[in-house]
Amino acid sequence: MSDIFNVKDSLTVAGKDHAYYSLPKLAEKYPNINRLPYSMKVVLENLLRNEDGGQSVGENHIEAVANWDAGAEASKEIAFMPARVVLQDFTGVPSVVDLAAMRDAVVKLGGKADQINPFIPSELVVDHSVQVDVYGREDSLDLNEKIEFKRNNERYEFLHWGKNAFENFVVVPPATGIVHQVNLEYLARVVMASEQNGELTAYPDTVFGTDSHTTMINGIGVLGWGVGGIEAEAAMLGQPSSMLIPQVVGFEMTGKLQEGVTATDLVLRVVEMLRAHGVVGKFVEFYGEGLHSMPLADRATIANMAPEYGATCGIFPIDQMAIDYLRLSGRDEAQIELVEQYAKAQGLWHDADTPAATYSSNLHLDLSTVQPALAGPNLPQQRINLADMHQKFGETLHTMTKDRASEKEGKVRFDEEGGEQEQAERLSAKPKVFSSIDIDNKTHQLHDGSLVIAAITSCTNTSNPAVMIGAGLVAKKAAAKGLKAKPWVKTSLAPGSKVVTDYLEKTKLMDELEKTGFYLVGYGCTTCIGNSGPLLEAVEKGIEENNLVAAAVLSGNRNFEGRIHSHVKASYLASPPLVVAYALAGTVDIDLTTQPLGQDQEGNDVFLKDIWPTSAEINELIANNIDAEMFRKNYGEVFNGSEAWNAISSADSQLYPWSDESTYIKNPPFFEDMTMEPEGIKDITGARILGLFGNSITTDHISPAGNIDPNSPAGKYLQQRGVLQADFNSYGSRRGNDAVMTRGTFANIRIKNKMMGGKEGGYTYYFSGDKATLEQGEEMAIYDAAMKYKEDKRPLVVLGGEEYGSGSSRDWAAKGTILLGVKAVLTSSFERIHRSNLVGMGVLPLTFKKGENADTYNLDGSEVLSITGLENGESRTATVTATRADGSSESFEVNVMLQTPKEREYVRHGGVLHYVLRQLAAENQA
Template sequence: MSVQTQTLHVGDNDFEVCDTSHVEGAEALPHSLRILLENVLRNVDDADARELYAKRIVDAGTQGVQGGEIEYMPARVLLQDFTGVPVFVDLAVMREAARDLGADPARINPQIPLDLVIDHSVIADAACCADALEKNMDMEFKRNGERYRFLKWAQSSFQNVRIVPPGSGICHQINVERFARGVMTKATDAGELAYFDTVVGTDSHTTTANGIGVLSWGVGGIEAEAAALGQPITTLVPQVVGVHLTGELRDGVSAMDAALTFAQMLRAKGVVGKFVECFGDGVATLSATQRACIANMTPEYGCTCTLFPVDDRTLEYLLLTGRDKEQVALVEAYAKAQGMWNDGASRVYSEVLELNLSEVECSLAGPSRPHDRFARNDARSRFNAICADRNLDMDKRVAVNFMGSKYELTHGAIAIAAVTSCTTATDPAMMLACGLVAKHARERGLLAKPWVKRVMAPGSHATQLMLERAGLAQPLAELGFATCGFGCMSCIGNSGPVWPEMHEIAGDIELTSVLSGNRNFDGRISPDVSQNFLCAPASVVAYAMAGTMDFDFETQPLGTDGDGNDVFLRDIWPSDAEIAALMDEFVTAELFDAGAEGLYSGTQAWQELEAPEGDIFAWDEGSTYVRRAPYFDGMGKVVEGFAPISGARVLANLGDFITTDHISPAGSIASDSPAAKYLAERGVDPVMFNTYGSRRGNHEVMARGGFANIKLKNLLAEGKSGGWTRDFETGEITSIFDASQSYAAAGVPLVVLAGKMYGSGSSRDWAAKAPLLLGVRAVIAESFERIHRSNLVGMGILPLQFHEGENAETLGLDGTETFVIEPVDFGTGEPSMPNPREVNVSASKQDGETVKFHAIVRVDTPTEGAYMAHGGILQYVLRQLA
């Protein structure tokens, strides 16, 4: 299939466009598949592969079914700091390896634009006080100085990279406010080429940008790193579900309420692995940021993305947030030329769901799942039903003292009320509503309850500036919602400790939290909080004044005013007209320009941070946050191919549905873990252990956290849950890490046995990196989750699949065997399929019996074959660039 182009005239400029209209059936495709079609036509050089991928997209899209695999090349990559640090560690080590291979290390750079925002590290240790922001920023730099020095070096050393220092905002909000262009351009021999702005990011809520017509979704670190280095992402052509929007949101109903309604409706339908697109007259009634709020909630209902088309609302937002008129004119012209404009044309969807926006109501979701939505008016009865299901005694009371006053609390007392996360901070209207509730409350003399820790984390400086200019920051602070940081905070569990008095009673009654976030899973918000509820920011402020979930806003007053009159929520709830008036006055292009000042220069603390210079990073051997990764140790210029596996032992014998959460290090570092022992030996105080997420740049810590999830069931651990196994070198039950070190010392390779859907759940790069560092050469499973299988290949780990009807149990394997796997030839390093596609595996038991079986080599594309031949994707890319 040939690539046809057309010239797009925009103002005084001409742009070449890869034309999709000549492809038969393209006009019927959903917007998202039209974007994928343009992508493969433009990026796939091999004519046969290009034709195959285009046919797969059109056939699947016009029939409303899932299609085969294609190779997709996004235009940009978005990182947050937890997942971004290991990416830059890999790039830094790759530069060293390039130098050792005789190449110029400065050639190792991202091949497409890469943006990183440091937003995941700030913790609300201090809150409800005027200097909370200053205190939290100070502690953030104390905890993370090593990581930040490394990122500051990366900021100045790599090309095609922008790093936003800490204290600026949330990556997804900054992405839609500053990074997203709608249409990308680049100079080519044929002229200036225009193409879709598309993004993958190492955070599942990268989907926020779908609200402004930018196809985007979250991926694991390995896939993001591959894309940054110019390698395509392999993906299936998805089914696309259409959501037909009619009506408009009623007065007092927010985008958060719509997002929770989406979550409930689409989770019930089942859209995992699918794309979702919104269309219909109701789309035009939603602002760009209301759409972004809905799109942000995408991971909570399980689909890959929730795309909105481009229309006048999109263009207005792009102009408002700083794109010049020429760029916005290009977005309009390109969207219309490529069928991305909201024109009401009929498109094929696998199915269509109906949502009348006028039926959306003020909502909450909880106590632990984002899609468990209920009406705010039903909140008290819903909470009491939850308590009844848990057999809680609602007559129980516990006494606490705050500021010299005694209070009696029972189940439902709110320990944390947080205005937080990219879900709601992106939408100015919701933040203004939040401030107006505070303003009206203070005018009537109302205060928040003292036992509630109140967290305010704006998504960008523009949001904070808007609240200040509108006169709303002060009343929020008077209610305890003083800004305490710019970052994800409570939504990712960075609320800091609850008040000490609440911590003391957490075991006696069930404490609750309310937050304007996107996730409320058990244990995520605080270990002291049993029930977590999502709602709009204005409702968060209201609940901080109520102090409990056992509250009915319709019948119970929040307090009394100076004249002794009862004040109900309806008395202080702002109208849409009041919000709109503030929007018109204060939400201006100048606001966003002022909010973006110093975006890349950072605070004084960042500017004073000393960082190394030069193309090669100067590793600090004493660092416990950033260490030189060993992925290229011993690598030469010549491709040696995949080494045989012989005499291998089983590190873990696992069952069905082992998730990446079971495999990848996550959460806090337990005091009795191998990672804790490593840190303690290096003089790190336990209070500074931090989390695995913050230490992802240290492979030593992360390897020690592999397979360490306390819920892991390893059949070799004799009933002991967590990161334990039998070390067949000693015969003892020991930690998985210590066993791996024993095997490494003896030169013994390792394999993992598993059941169905190994690696399900979110794509996590350390779910593949940690096993590699532990010495795992192959995983033999009944089936694999698609993305995790590709991540294993990316790290050079061989995925083998039992034949249908076979598994470890049917073959009589218990993990005590010694394995030999037939050699697999992946060619000379150029893309090629594995040979053979099935291999003989023999497992020798301790009594001398040998079990032999055939396994399928799950290396599914020629490009993946090249990765395996080179030892992994990083080695492949390095040899290509060097």
């Protein structure tokens, strides 16, 4: 690090001198800095502090950001180095597996094992492993934790080895909280201070996370975003991340939310607006007088959902509200003083007098216009006003059941009221299908729209006391009237930290939630990431009997197809109070604004308005029951863990002792036969199409996290290894085993390969030789076809539509792709993180020219493809030639989506980890 601009300065906090790289001093030379957005100032400081003579950061990079043109398209490459990395266990375990494998590989290449260590603080929170196996009883938490430890013992042994073997690596044990909530409430420094070049240096806390919702930390002014595990590992190994200087969208908020409107309602409106505006690959920055009265928890909720509106980040500035939150959450006073003094010294502090920044584009939202809402049935941006939910579900049901009209007579019942024409309209719009089921010796009817899962879950909302206490008050008022969740509804309460249960118990609201059916089931993501566990057997059979459109309502951030539960077709995001309300109603096929939730003890109708709390009630309970001591108590020994965690034993060695018997942890094949010389980017010839997909294929579609079907390739593999179906666990928990995960790639039960018509699931056609029509293909699982193509020494290509790879920052969506033998992915467009992950694994990302797609060239998946003109990655375009079975061919030009020189270098090396390994081995040999 150097100081070529001579801008180093110092400030004294708590008796200690801190050096820092002064942006106000740099602004004397580049006055445009004074109008930079907050986030761009953080980026500028990062470059200024990490300037190294141009090896990664040079004077030209700093000048490019200092002179940032708000209207310019993202084109200039810069190298960003985060201050730390946060990981969750689903994505963190495979990252640590890769580091362990790299230790083996670097030794084989002539290096030393201890060269592979995180260079920056790396913090893993175990939060994705707990499932809702048990619910609706007082011992749910204890039983689910015991099942979790038994189910994940191999993984937890491996993490124990990792926390002891690696430097700069800590683990927050299971049953503590959700990574993003723990990050917000405890791990985040907001301003870092560490020894750099022999002096104590202050700088902004910036973070990469192996989970897309890392952006939650933007709510307190920390610039961070989700990256794939590959990119995170590179950062941990000291490699800066190549990125293009982004555009920054300004989002002005004015006014105040109306009575009865929650932060969840607000964020769903924000998601809808920003998705419509188009912010993929951009920063979003919130400002305006509406922020001055917006609690930090509401800001964190909005920041958390940045992946859902498609932005790299959604950031709020450091202001008095951030300082108040740091104090409320029990942070050290010296650290709070450092944050405030540094922010003010650097021009990062915001208050009512702060001049407006210049943005690439601007949006405005009057908070008073926000209405109560949900989002669904399968995308977070599908916002529905609560008052419109009944009608919208009817439209959804019509779409989802239009192929069910031919079912046996007697399975479909229709209302008998109304005239002939009215009944005909009902027949075409919404058939009333039901199944009779027995629960606890009572008969109930399950209908289309019956709610079978109601989950208060996810860091998005459980970090927000207003909506959690609001849910408790709804439960209290409902219980007083004798209402509780319907017996077919699987209810769960899974907070993101123990602080939540402390204040729910202190306010006596935990008892009220339990009265309505919401018992504490665990501290983790649970239903939000598909760990919803099994439904009652009677409920599952009832759904299957008539192919019912069953529903889920959860306070999460994702509701993609097939994610929440395999028996649920319609999933809706909602605030925790609405989750409770829908559980009471037992269906989403209802208008909660006009229809009763149920009846009280006297038989009187109870409406939502009768049990909805006022803001005054909520705020009074927050003010009187949440304090800093609550946070200090819960985070005082956060790394210690439970007795069960501390009883786990692990090897004490620098190299991990891989076991051939393990079905959880396996040495991946990424570095097999690796040499010091990279292969380069070669033209692809004679490739087959493994899958032809449409729009909005998510990383959940590509690499599911949930249940493993016993008849799937992954299920068959586990059974061959002696694993019982009851012990399958989930794909997410087995990400440390490439044999399971490769078999699970493209295995989502809802994915549709267009080659297969309308058939759902991970299937494709295998074509032998070069001349086969679609009709001559042999149907099989995608994994099985890929292995046959591998025997044929046939390269593979995947074709997709718009927003390919949206959703979670799931590195196995890229790892599985390369291990199947896919050399290139050609789509209409990529979501940012997945494209980066493909590059990190050495897969070539390509896009059709604007306005074109596979249909433009009548591609049906049976063609043989060649991709030429790549020029070792230097060409911005390539030529695709598609040859059909009859010998005819068509050629068209596509875009090569390698955006920076570093990305081209990564793909030439076969991925970023190969690149780093060769660099480290070369250093040792020099």
